[in-house]
Amino acid sequence: MSGFFSALFGALDPLCGPVGIFSLFGSGTLVACGEAGWGDEIAFGVKVTISLALATVPVGLFLGFLIALAAQSEDKLLRLATGIYTTIFRGLPELLTLFIVYYGLQILIQSVLAWLGYEGRVEINAFLAGMVALAVVFSSYSSEVLLSAFRAIPRGQYEAGDALGLHRGRTMRLIVLPQLIRIALPGLTNLWLILLKDTSYVSVIGLADIVRQTGIAARVSKEAFFFYFIACLLYLILAMISSFGLGFVERWAKRAETAR
Amino acid sequence: MSYVRELIPPQPAPLAPARPITGARIAAIGILILWAMLAAGLVAMVVNGWDQDKFLRYGPRYLNGLWTTISLVGLAVVFGALLSVPIAFARMSKNRVLNGIAYAYVYVFRSTPLLAQLFLIYYGLGSFKPQLESAGLWWFFRDAWYCGLLSFVLNTAAYQAEILRGAIESVPRGQREGAAALGLSKQVAFAKIILPQALIVALRPYGNELVLMMKGSAVVAIVTVYDLMGETRYAFSRTFDYQAYLWAAIFYLAMVETLRHVWAFLEARLTRHLKR
Numbered sequence: 001m002s003g004f005f006s007a008l009f010g011a012l013d014p015l016c017g018p019v020g021i022f023s024l025f026g027s028g029t030l031v032a033c034g035e036a037g038w039g040d041e042i043a044f045g046v047k048v049t050i051s052l053a054l055a056t057v058p059v060g061l062f063l064g065f066l067i068a069l070a071a072q073s074e075d076k077l078l079r080l081a082t083g084i085y086t087t088i089f090r091g092l093p094e095l096l097t098l099f100i101v102y103y104g105l106q107i108l109i110q111s112v113l114a115w116l117g118y119e120g121r122v123e124i125n126a127f128l129a130g131m132v133a134l135a136v137v138f139s140s141y142s143s144e145v146l147l148s149a150f151r152a153i154p155r156g157q158y159e160a161g162d163a164l165g166l167h168r169g170r171t172m173r174l175i176v177l178p179q180l181i182r183i184a185l186p187g188l189t190n191l192w193l194i195l196l197k198d199t200s201y202v203s204v205i206g207l208a209d210i211v212r213q214t215g216i217a218a219r220v221s222k223e224a225f226f227f228y229f230i231a232c233l234l235y236l237i238l239a240m241i242s243s244f245g246l247g248f249v250e251r252w253a254k255r256a257e258t259a260r
Numbered sequence: 261m262s263y264v265r266e267l268i269p270p271q272p273a274p275l276a277p278a279r280p281i282t283g284a285r286i287a288a289i290g291i292l293i294l295w296a297m298l299a300a301g302l303v304a305m306v307v308n309g310w311d312q313d314k315f316l317r318y319g320p321r322y323l324n325g326l327w328t329t330i331s332l333v334g335l336a337v338v339f340g341a342l343l344s345v346p347i348a349f350a351r352m353s354k355n356r357v358l359n360g361i362a363y364a365y366v367y368v369f370r371s372t373p374l375l376a377q378l379f380l381i382y383y384g385l386g387s388f389k390p391q392l393e394s395a396g397l398w399w400f401f402r403d404a405w406y407c408g409l410l411s412f413v414l415n416t417a418a419y420q421a422e423i424l425r426g427a428i429e430s431v432p433r434g435q436r437e438g439a440a441a442l443g444l445s446k447q448v449a450f451a452k453i454i455l456p457q458a459l460i461v462a463l464r465p466y467g468n469e470l471v472l473m474m475k476g477s478a479v480v481a482i483v484t485v486y487d488l489m490g491e492t493r494y495a496f497s498r499t500f501d502y503q504a505y506l507w508a509a510i511f512y513l514a515m516v517e518t519l520r521h522v523w524a525f526l527e528a529r530l531t532r533h534l535k536r
Binding site: 222 | 282284285287288289291292295367368371372373374375376377379380383384385386387388471474475476477478479481482489492493496502505506508509512513516517
């Protein structure tokens with residue numbers, strides 16, 4: 001079964017599959033697939049970039065939702081605690097956050113292991129470090145978006161939920177959340193596009209994403225302009241595809257709204 | 261007939277109901293303790309790992325890097341603002357070709373990463389060395405600092421053009437019509453009526469863009485410019501001391517928070533006539 005799926009995805013691979021761009025137009029050039037060119041390496045980079053961004057979103061969104069909930073609580077201390085979090089991670093450059101997470105996690109794990117009696121070098125996965133760093137940044141931005149969406153929902157909605165005898169969890173799930181998603185979607189779309197661009201930073205800690213793969217190709221083939229142009233083009237295409245797709249989602253989310 | 265002979269004696273106010281300890285309070289205290297522990301750990305790291313030698317060697321370099329970052333961002337934002345004006349007007353013009361070009365510029369520069377743009381300019385254009393030398397531009401594209409500045413200017417111009425356009429278009433039509441009714445020429449109406457109102461709207465997005473630029477400027481460290489991030493990477497590669505990154509974090513946070521507060525003050529000051 002999994003063989004079937006991998007064959008299916010292989011056939012539908014838009015870059016290096018049988019009907020991929022690189023295999024149709026790139027054969028004989030620098031971006032040919034296989035041993036002859038850099039097409040398959042770049043296609044792998046695209047896959048890494050997309051999977052990193054897709055893996056970050058659920059984690060970041062969940063964290064951001066929790067932070068938004070905490071930021072609108074009546075408890076002063078809770079608001080203070082989340083305020084510190086968002087201030088720090090919205091103020092630090094993403095690149096620095098990435099380095100701090102990458103080296104910091106390594107040191108942390110190493111010291112914990114040393115405390116447990118294991119003395120050895122630990123290297124954490126660049127993908128994991130990138131995911132954690134990007135999720136932290138994404139969560140602090142998305143919490144602001146979700147918070148303003150929460151504020152746009154009138155109190156009456158919660159009161160109506162109470163009046164219907166729904167308990168808090170169900171009010172949240174059945175009444176507040178659908179409206180929240182609708183209000184927050186434009187902001188979250190923006191954040192997704194920013195996240196897609198921010199994934200380029202992981203190339204610095206050695207993860208084989210678009211920028212790193214094209215960079216290697218550029219250094220080996222001495223055609224830097226061509227390969228970095230391809231990198232920009234790929235990001236542009238990814239942004240176009242996602243803004244098209246998310247526009248579709250936005251229309252779907254608003255299908256219940258009457259034309260006013 | 262009966263009447264009250266004595267008043268009820270004054271009584272103390274009822275006790276405030278005891279605050280129940282909610283889950284939120286417990287979570288808040290837990291998180292705050294975590295933050296306090298992190299802060300204490302940071303301080304302990306700095307105190308325990310204090311090294312006069314390192315401080316004297318890398319401290320001045322950090323300040324240099326800080327200055328490089330600030331000057332780079334300042335110049336980029338100023339030049340970007342200048343470049344953004346024609347783009348914003350092209351974007352608002354009725355000429356479809358002009359509009360299309362400006363739209364494409366903004367779209368491309370806003371949807372590709374700054375890192376890729378920087379690489380394209382520094383490494384990519386660097387591979388056209390003979391042509392650039394014959395054009396007399398090699399001194400510019402040879403230097404990573406200039407390349408960083410160029411890519412920042414191009415990038416921020418795209419964002420600022422959108423900010424400017426949005427702000428100008430947010431001024432209601434009636435303002436233009438009012439100016440026309442007063443017999444003001446288009447230029448005077450724009451300078452005296454539209455632009456002041458638009459810039460108030462644009463103030464906050466400009467502040468955000470400045471902060472984003474300051475954060476984004478860290479990428480020049482990758483193309484060997486010794487800005488704050490570059491000095492940090494240098495210090496880390498020499499000492500393998502994790503503190504290098506923590507100091508950079510403190511510097512960046514201080515810069516961003518200062519900027520944010522300055523901007524909040526500016527906004528409060530400049531919009532004081534709108535307060536009711």
